[in-house]
Amino acid sequence: MTVKVTKDETPGGKPESVTGDLVLETKGVTLRFGGVTSLDSVELRMLRGEILAVIGPNGAGKTSLFNSLTGAYVPQEGKITFRSGKGGEHSLLGCKPHVVSLLGVARTFQNIRLFGALTALENVKIAAETRLKAGPVSIMLGLPRARKAERESDLKAHEMLSYVGLDSKMNELGGSLSYGDQRRLEIARALATDPEVLLLDEPAAGTNPTEKRELEELIRRINTERGVSVLLIEHDMRLVMSVADRVMVLNFGRKIAEGAPEQVQRDPAVVEAYLGVAPQEEPAAEGQE
């Protein structure tokens, strides 16, 4: 794999919330579509407070894993457990996506899913409202509880747009924003649900080099300032190697490697998965067998 790997120093270091306990765990997760096995006994162990990247060639099963963790797909076998920092252990297998979000696991999508005809602010407010306790009846009747919920979601949406650097664009339509801004808007929307774990599916796809650098900085801030554990799918190896604490590699639905970025990039199985051929042996030095 021809990527240069230097793990940048994280400004300010890791938050104290990195405790080393498991926040998300899968055991033997297997997902099949007819004859295609897109996940094959996948074991994921994500520590609270870490940035864990999931990489692998096209079709390796990365998005299938995200979809299984967030309730969009229901694997035929295995266990998926989320351990909330607020206490409680939850099985996510077969959970409805909105329940997964309420429990504290939020995501963005590889193919951006925003309401193009709503403003940036409205897009984030919708997500913020899912956290609040006002039901449709109290909203229709304009009851005090509903008005309070409306104010809170408005505040939250402003806060999150400002956090991702989109406050000056809050009244622009989601569909009219640049690709990089749409990706950040998706992140703001996910953050508005106050997640403990954030799943980012190819957040750098389609962004320019400046937007990539800003994204890298944003992912670090979300992790260090907000204490959010980040699971990251990304093809941009420079970004992965720069922000990830650990990397897990999938190929044909199976985990083939896991470890520190610099360790994983030297792993012969990973090099082979990316290049399609086994790495060349170093030629023996003269005088050696």
Ligand SMILES: Nc1ncnc2c1ncn2[C@@H]1O[C@H](COP(=O)(O)OP(=O)(O)OP(=O)(O)O)[C@@H](O)[C@H]1O
């Ligand atoms: N809904 C589905 N129906 C049928 N097959 C699917 C479905 N979703 C995923 N697959 C198959 O599962 C395998 C893994 O796909 P997946 O999208 O998870 O890979 P990926 O690693 O995310 O790929 P990429 O990097 O290209 O996004 C592929 O063979 C794909 O065709």
